[in-house]
Amino acid sequence: MNETIKTLANHRSFRSYQYKEVTMETIEQIMLAAQSAPSWINGQHVTAILVQDVERKDRLAELCGNQKHIKEAPVFLVFCADFYRANLASNLEGKDFKAIEDIDTLLVAATDVGLAMQNAITAAESLGLGTVPIGGIRRNSLEVIEFLKLPKYVLPISGLCLGYPEGDPGLKPRLPLQAILHEEKYEQNQQPFLESYNQTYKEYLKDRGDKEADWTERIASFYHQSYYPSNAKSIKQQGFLSKDMNQ
Template structure:
């Protein structure tokens, strides 16, 4: 889709694939909406370096995200060293684009700063021992990262999240020199796109938008329609005609689909999170 030429409704519908989008949308658009609606994950990068100040600007955008009770319970480790990016790639399913991208951001759910604050004031921060505290840190990190992603894409850069950074939590923690109560929850490769790619269709709004109360009555027909849209997209992109249902059966149908991440509670405990 030519985003410059598209009208607002076409921009919104372009996120869902042929015939799958909503029938109405705002009559006006703006660059922020265009950036959001045009998101696509980039897994191939040029060797062009990032402009000076890019990292600092992305982190400022990340710090502009909302944060629960102003705890700001996250950090980010920026990895530019090629050797370290290579080791992190090996720990993340050997994904080659991590080596290609000039910047790899490791987003940290970070309660360690609050632990140190308590130690400085001789106070046990008891609230950090609970699962809720980890969930807050995880959400804070995700909100910050998404701000950075949108900022990067608004600058014409390409990005992709890397959940497989969680495959080997203890080894990643050692590589990044993380203190206890800090967890590398996902990575993000950032660089200049070698290939722009296409906008991948998302689930129809009828499956994710529930008005007043959660409804499942019409779920299966909508999934069937989405299976066709995603299957056609995958075929057009040279990835074979695998639909959403097939992908979900493979991804979460068995523990093997978690690629080692089934031991997350054990790893979090080892990294200092009590999770009461």
Template structure:
């Protein structure tokens, strides 16, 4: 193996940060690394908003189910799917409009995720830690107002960035044979692989939660599928110009 692969395999979500600030040079390096990510047809349909103001971070924490580490991290990055900028660029040469297509919505969302993951890897290579915050979609309209997001821009997720003040163990992942398929999709490995993973994740959560949480992957996924989440997103996206067809 090599150092990059070893770094990737050591990823942990960090939720406690030292007060040390992140310098402008480091922030630019992280964002420039994000920009180097693959993008569909060079669209680059994303923007990132770096929030360091404590009051804004406090508001964002409140909008995201009171996750305190949003307020405590030195920099909170809000990753946005952005079709506003490409609309502006196109308008310089001809009258245009953003199509109400599911495909361009997917392009913008995927572009955002690819860029953010590059940023996460860059931050970790600099000795920092990150945690993704999907909770900003709990109140996307409030987040949009706070950050003055225009039409055709929506917040996909946030990311806390800073120097770790904890050393958590890495969460185990599914066995590779349940994820890697060869030539065709097959569920032949699911019974053994998921049963094994249920045991590994149960041991991990018992250790991590000090014995107070007893769960498995199957239990967590059953709970996830039982409850609908963020049904407000469809109406919100329509208001932001993503009226999908």
């Protein structure tokens, strides 16, 4: 196992940070790695908003569901799907920007952000920093859009706390590799893997002194209802029309 794979396999989410500055040079190195991620047609459909001002981080923490680690992290990055530049390119070349009406554009947006943010996470960890992604940036996305002054065709996808970690939360066990690596065709008999993982997950919680629970119970409870139903309004407001969904 080489050092890159070791870094990736050792990933964990940190929610407590030291009172230690993360220099702009370090942030730029991390963002250089993010910018180097693969991108559909080299469209580079990602923008990250850097937030370090204490009061502004506090406000974003509120909008994300009062997540205190956003306040405590010295750096908070908001990764956005960005087709603003693609629209400008279309205007410059005198071409219609019709692809924004295609649901596939949303898939491209989310994929490009995910690839870029994973690069940023790996780069940060290689430099001794800790991170935790924040899906809660979509909890009140209309307010986040206004707060960050995001133009049309730009959509907040995920936040990322970044700082030098305080303590070690431990390595969270993953599903058996057989559950996610299928040979030649999809293996639909997933229940044995889930039952086995439930036991592994409960042991992990027990060792941490947490209340024991099945992983399947946690996932089922989470997906019991729509989590961020207001996102449809944000997507439409920002110009991602997805007209084909209505056909």
